[in-house]
Amino acid sequence: MRDPVTGFVYPDAWVERCQDPYRLHLAEEGLAVLTASGTVIVRGYTTGTTAAAACMAAVLTLDGPPALSVPVTLPCGLVVDVPVDAEGGRATARKFAGDYPGDVTAGIEFVAEVLPAAEGIHITFGEGIGRFSRDTPRYKKDAPAVSPPAFACIEESVREAMETAGLPGVRIELTIPKGRAVAEKTLNPRVGVFGGISVLGSTGLVEPWDDHLTESSLGRVSAAGLPVLTTGRIGLRFARLRFPEDDVILIGGKIGESLAVVRDEAVLFGLPALILRHIRPGILEGTGYGTVEELAASPLFGPIVRETLAEFSAHNPGIKVILIDRKGTVIGETV
Structure with missing residues (x-):
């Protein structure tokens, strides 16, 4: 069974665990999300x-x-x-x-x-x-x-x-x-x-980001050989194009929880706002900008991102970070 919204193919074991045929049908139609426990959570x-x-x-x-x-x-x-x-x-x-x-x-x-x-x-x-x-x-x-x-x-x-x-x-x-x-x-x-x-x-x-869905996402992260973690829909689309053979997982804002269960290596991929705020919470301090999007359009962005990603990579060598803009162009990545 495939989620028509994300394209994710649900494992047969997940489908077999679901005891609610009506809710399972909602997941099949894309109006809900099936989790690893068999619980189905309705999208808004x-x-x-x-x-x-x-x-x-x-x-x-x-x-x-x-x-x-x-x-x-x-x-x-x-x-x-x-x-x-x-x-x-x-x-x-x-x-x-x-x-x-x-x-x-x-x-x-x-x-x-x-x-x-x-x-x-x-x-x-x-x-x-x-x-x-x-x-x-x-x-x-x-x-x-x-x-x-x-x-x-x-x-x-x-x-x-x-x-x-x-x-x-x-x-x-x-x-x-x-x-x-x-x-x-x-x-x-x-x-x-x-x-x-x-x-x-x-x-x-609207994705139903509650504890059940987080648990299923984290289960996929920990089981994947090379999980590609993405924070939103734009990242999800371009990550699938760039990493067609790997498990691309939508994690929303659950970056810290997801990185904590990575077995070996992972890719953190998507628009810069959530990712940079996680890596460097005070990234806007002293810049004069109110959002990462505004910072990204300024001359300050390049130097700040290079410094931020280099520091992150030094402490997290197994995590490759790729930042993209809304057209899918790479605007920053770890070496």
């Missing part, structure tokens, strides 16, 4: 998926009947039915957290209101959606904190709804009424995003 929906559902439902009900769910095509290619409460061009959708106990945005309400337009798709990101307090390498000051994959998912969902409803154009306002309050519990204030939460989602699904 990202803020991007929730936003797309609200916008899609608002468009469908502008001149159509009320809706209780809509089919959203996720960035990873899966199609999921997302519950909504929609009527008369106004829709709400609540973020589903799955079995992820630490999701502070669980249950938060997204509201979309739509009006007809002459042509095209016009989306306003309003109350409760964060905005950047300064220019960054990818976003301008005051731009809404909406990632490109999330925006593409929203736009495609709206386009599908427009075709179904026969509308030439729409104007949509998307808000998150409690977004400002919830944002204080997230990392947004630390990374320069103010006024609300971010609308994100590279796959459209």
Whole structure:
């Protein structure tokens, strides 16, 4: 059985240990994760998926009947039915957290209101959606904190709804009424995003990083000949291309725990933020930058990374570190 989201082939022993056929089916469909113990943990929906559902439902009900769910095509290619409460061009959708106990945005309400337009798709990101307090390498000051994959998912969902409803154009306002309050519990204030939460989602699904999933990941790390540890989806994709014969394992932020169970050698591969913060927690001190992404776009990055990786390699000779940018280009690695 293969996970359609990550591509990981579940060992037969894991499948045999699962005693819940329904949940096993969810894992087979990509909506959940099977662990080594046979436990199945349900994935949640990202803020991007929730936003797309609200916008899609608002468009469908502008001149159509009320809706209780809509089919959203996720960035990873899966199609999921997302519950909504929609009527008369106004829709709400609540973020589903799955079995992820630490999701502070669980249950938060997204509201979309739509009006007809002459042509095209016009989306306003309003109350409760964060905005950047300064220019960054990818976003301008005051731009809404909406990632490109999330925006593409929203736009495609709206386009599908427009075709179904026969509308030439729409104007949509998307808000998150409690977004400002919830944002204080997230990392947004630390990374320069103010006024609300971010609308994100590279796959459209949230990984349920709880103790069961961590245990399964660590089991894979300790059993692999050369585990390739990656912290996120972008790293996962490019690691598979670079290391097609090795076991590429998504570990999220569990870098320390994963390195502790490596048998001999391993590769730590991915975007620089989590990896560099683990290797050198104070890497931003004295740089004048608020995030690793901003540092990476500055002349300081090269010397700092070379020094940091050289020191790490001296103390951890069996761990090769490879840092990439979002296009998969290597921007730093241990010798």
